Amino acid sequence: MRGVLALAAAITLICTLAGCSSDSGEQKRPPSTAVVIVSGGDATTPFTGPEQSCQTGLAAGNTDTALREYLLSKGYTVYTSPAMAGRGQVVDQTGFGPFGVCPITLPENMTVDSTGSIDTAGEHLARFLNWLHTDRGVNEVDFVGHSMGGLYSRAAIRVLTSTNSALKVRSLTTIGTPWQGSYLSDNANGLIPLSDCKGDSFCETAMKGFTDEVKRLMAGSGREVNQAFLMGKNGWNEYQSGVLDRIPVVLIGGKKFNPPKISGDGQVNPAVWPNDGIVALQSALAKDVSDPVLPHRRCYTFDDTHSIYVSNLAGLEQKTALTWDPQVLETVHKSIDEAPKALDGANRDGCPA
Numbered sequence: 001m002r003g004v005l006a007l008a009a010a011i012t013l014i015c016t017l018a019g020c021s022s023d024s025g026e027q028k029r030p031p032s033t034a035v036v037i038v039s040g041g042d043a044t045t046p047f048t049g050p051e052q053s054c055q056t057g058l059a060a061g062n063t064d065t066a067l068r069e070y071l072l073s074k075g076y077t078v079y080t081s082p083a084m085a086g087r088g089q090v091v092d093q094t095g096f097g098p099f100g101v102c103p104i105t106l107p108e109n110m111t112v113d114s115t116g117s118i119d120t121a122g123e124h125l126a127r128f129l130n131w132l133h134t135d136r137g138v139n140e141v142d143f144v145g146h147s148m149g150g151l152y153s154r155a156a157i158r159v160l161t162s163t164n165s166a167l168k169v170r171s172l173t174t175i176g177t178p179w180q181g182s183y184l185s186d187n188a189n190g191l192i193p194l195s196d197c198k199g200d201s202f203c204e205t206a207m208k209g210f211t212d213e214v215k216r217l218m219a220g221s222g223r224e225v226n227q228a229f230l231m232g233k234n235g236w237n238e239y240q241s242g243v244l245d246r247i248p249v250v251l252i253g254g255k256k257f258n259p260p261k262i263s264g265d266g267q268v269n270p271a272v273w274p275n276d277g278i279v280a281l282q283s284a285l286a287k288d289v290s291d292p293v294l295p296h297r298r299c300y301t302f303d304d305t306h307s308i309y310v311s312n313l314a315g316l317e318q319k320t321a322l323t324w325d326p327q328v329l330e331t332v333h334k335s336i337d338e339a340p341k342a343l344d345g346a347n348r349d350g351c352p353a
Helices: 001-016 063-073 118-136 150-161 181-186 201-217 227-231 308-313 326-337
Strands: 035-039 078-082 140-148 169-173 249-256 297-302
Touching: 035 118, 035 150, 063 140, 118 140, 118 150, 118 249, 140 150, 140 326, 150 169, 169 326, 181 201, 181 297, 249 326, 297 326
Parallel strands: 035 078, 035 140, 140 169, 169 249, 249 297
Antiparallel strands: none
């Protein structure tokens, strides 16, 4: 209970710092144009709508609650897509970031398995979006994807395009998304050594824990979110070429963690450092992703962790997490608001060369 109260207090703090309140926003556009928030790997997130949320604990789970609250305050119609860490429908959660007494429970084929494959997650997410179109009258969406949610969103866009869906994607904003993979999966799949942590205990513990989880699951997103699967010859990214044509993309990355001071030449692996605790900055900002895959991009960097879970493990305040930092929330709002004119603006603004 003490943790729930602390998280609720953090939401209040975010709104105080960022100037949001439940009645301060104005409806900027019709409800048929909606924001859809997509959570990441190993997340369990309930379905919520603009007037539907969980009644106990965190209204939309530990990833989406602050984002949802802030964007609602800005007048957007906001939905969170359901996700389960495993197969099945979303159920009430206990432990870190609990929630309960939630709105309607959608079927498994509309619920992202956040431990499963990226493409299957995209298929389930696309079904959810088509349901929003037929059941809620949504015709146009702005995606906000946290972590693997950015990859799930891209997979869903590919499904929508290939099936000639009537739903239009207006923009994509990714937060801490491993466009080029996560160093945790790189290590678990034998691509980089533990020594690339340079003796940092937080990094080493995360690598070992992720490796154990990948071995337990045997398949799924943990096996896929690495350089070889995403960035290799004929890798997953290249198969998404054309998917994001005419869709402006904003990439947000965190760099809270830097390598310890080391002797010698001081060289570190940029696929590891700096990072947000799970994803390296160069991956979150898609440094080596080609233009056919990502034609128009803008990038923003914050001194933040990947999530409030990572901040909690590191003994940091919740507002140091990408999805709870008021400055990040305002950047997400700005990226959605400016989407119609974004393609006419500068490309790669703020992005690494």
